[in-house]
Amino acid sequence: MTTISGEAVNHPERMASRSPAPGEGRYRALVRLSRNDDVRRFVISVVGGLVLALITGPEGNGVQMLSGINGALLHPHVFICLAVTVGVWVLITVRHHFARQVEHVSGRVMALPKAVLPDRRVRAGLWLALFAFAIIYPPTLNSFWQNVLVEQIGIYVLLAIGLNVVVGYAGLLDLGYIAFFAIGAYSDAYWTGMLPVHPPLHLNPFWVFPLAILTAMLAGVLLGGPTLRLRGDYLAIVTLGFGEIIQIVANNLQGVTGGAQGVINIPHFSVHVAGIKYHWGLSNLPYYYLILGFIVLALLAYFSLEHSKVGRAWTAIREDEVAAEAAGINTLKYKVMAFAIGASTSGVAGVIVASQIGFVEPGDFTVQLSILILVLVIFGGMGSLAGAVVGAAVLQWLPQFLRVHPLFGYNQLDLYIYFGAILILMMIFRPEGLIPSRRRRREIVLAEHGVGSADAMESGHSGGGLAAVANPEADL
Template identity: 50%
Template sequence: MSGGTASEESFRRPKVDVARLRRDAWYRRPRWRRLLGFVVAGLALAVVTGPQGAGSTALMSSLKATFTSVPRLGVCVGIGVLLWAVREFGAPLRAPARTAQDGVARGVAPLRRFYAAGVWPKLAVGALVLLAGAVIPNLLSPTWQVVFVEQMGVYLLLAVGLNVVIGWAGLLDLGFVAFYAVGAYSVAFWTGSLPVQPPVVLNPFVVIPIAVLTCLAAGLLLGTPTLRLRGDYLAIVTLGFHEIVYLVAKNADGFTGGSRGTTKMIPHPSIHLFGLDYNWMFDPLPYWYLILAFTAILVVLFSRLENSRIGRAWTAVREDEVAAQASGLNTVRYKLMAFAIGASTSGLAGVVYASKVGFINPDNFPLLASILVLSYVIFGGMGSIAGVLVGTALLTLLPQWLKSYVPAEDRYMYLGGLLVAMMIFRPQGVIPSRRRQREIKLAESGVGGADATGAAGGTTS
């Protein structure tokens, strides 16, 4: 026995301090990693606010001028270190801000309860928003009125439609602006502005239902062979669809006019009905009122759709497509409906935009526009109609506001920085839907992948 015990003692491993081995090095601890992040943010701030480069080596000359300017570099890095210090050691300094935030939350709580009390409070709030939307543009300069129509108004219609696809059905679409191009070229064709003449020339107002149906058919055409795909695979297919539409519009000279665009001016809408004669011209305000009316109609219809059987089916598909299909839900059918209904609003936006500017070519519909409208939906809050509208309004007006302070080539850098900060500190969006907010909280606590967009893994359903 003693020999066996001695043998066991000789082969026994020495005691190891597991806690000491598992302890991270100082530079891996969260506090110092955050310090590194704030320093890098300070360096990025120095580059963004630094001098512009010149010549063929603009980037390198700009970086050299920035990093050799010790005062600017020191100030920017110092700001980052100061923010880190406040974050780590400034609890007493943050207490008044937290108290003020709690006070604001308590003050807003009655308004939230009033809004959720029933239908009439929602109608009252909607009426106030419509009134503000109708009055505010009259107080602005013509330049801002054009921005309201050609940027914010058109993107509002696009974002409301994309919210159906990505926010409710959970389908990642990177080529949504392709349907917008289809709507714009539809009005160009039916008004006789393309090299190919239509069977009958129509008023742009009459083209609206035709363009909507055309985009709806395009959504079905894209969705029928591809919606058995999921996640990243579906995103790549939609990206390819955008490129197909873009290249067809650019290369089909005999039909679309190619890169030269429309051969004639697209006429403005007009009404000649029951003694009422009105022509929309180049004044942006009438177009803004038209977009406001269309947006209000879409908000009402889509709000009803969200709470319908179809909307609940979309929610089931987004949360767990496999479980929804196992429950007997025809997931492909409902995803097709989401693509088609979302694409229909793009046709409406295309008609309004093309008839307002009077001329279009393929360069009006770049891939960047698809990425922007996707960013607006995520920034505002996927699945929330109010959030999508607010997020789109804020991000479309931001570059115009920066016009007086930031060079044109740097404006989207600030927009990107704002998106990064938003995704870090408030990933649910400006005005999130309750369901989406709850999903992100569950995901942060480690309960499944509730915050994923679309199903992950696999290529077929």
């Protein structure tokens, strides 16, 4: 790519300095209108309404070409959608133009929470309340919901907490997180003797936990070691590729993993220790409490970690990797550590699911799931334990709730349309998530004002461009 030697490439936009021709006045007015923020937002809201109609409309059928689109747009349903989005536009425009009054009211409304929440005792109280609720409420639910609690909510909360360590604390984008889950699940199958390959000794699935943790951590170290030197986007793609590879390998290695049909008859958990005998059968509640136990352990462990030297090192690496290295932090080691710790949580989840369902197949470990967990973490708030828990719980609960009470034409298959939109909207409007970690919120706000960067992926220089080499005289 050759250098441009001082040649202006486009004429800089200049207002014409000649007298306006007829018709130009109208053109100018149109241009001015198109630059008006309110008008722009209105147009966006209309388009958004149409898109919303498409999303909430009926399924299309390709052979009948645009049937889906026709079905959605030519139906009175479209007006409801437009009403919703234009309504949102009205709210935003009002807020924009009456900013002072709005701030005043919102200031008063938010005053109490703002004053009270930072207090540690209040937060601890909230956690305890949540914990009490989590223990007392579930037995009152019907079996459908108990199942949801286990398979959709509980497991994914655990997974979100684990991925939060990787993405939230260390700022590493892992798009192959589900691979460690697979390792946990297959470990369970292996050590209980259900895989075509047989282990040296058969274990009770409960005792698979430590082994699965170690195996997953090892996998994390092996994957992370070489790849964590890469910059953020590359790391993401490599982990994605790795996740794909794992799935294909699981599919193809018939003799080891049981191939595409998967593994069946994995035994349920049972403990037989010191006279205490308990067997987890088909009922959901016992699994729920088992998962809850792990969640609590993970929360306690990771909370301590966050406020320790390790947590601070992660924050330093995220803020400014060069400065962190200069302060004696072995950045690679800490990145691999985050990766391995996150992997172990995923592995644990894999063991639980394998023994609960009793059946494991490669189709369970799609990239889509890795991305789902990512959505949960981001929605809840990267780097925030409360965020991971609440975000995962809410986003996993909502689709199930809509299944039972279908509002507004919700269709199971549309789920990822919403998730995709959520990701984009979150990044634009609330990147710190639902319940942000305070540090993260600070980092993002600072980055927007040009002070430092909010993640470890920035390598310092001005936007755009493959400068072959940074200016040698400047700071890295």
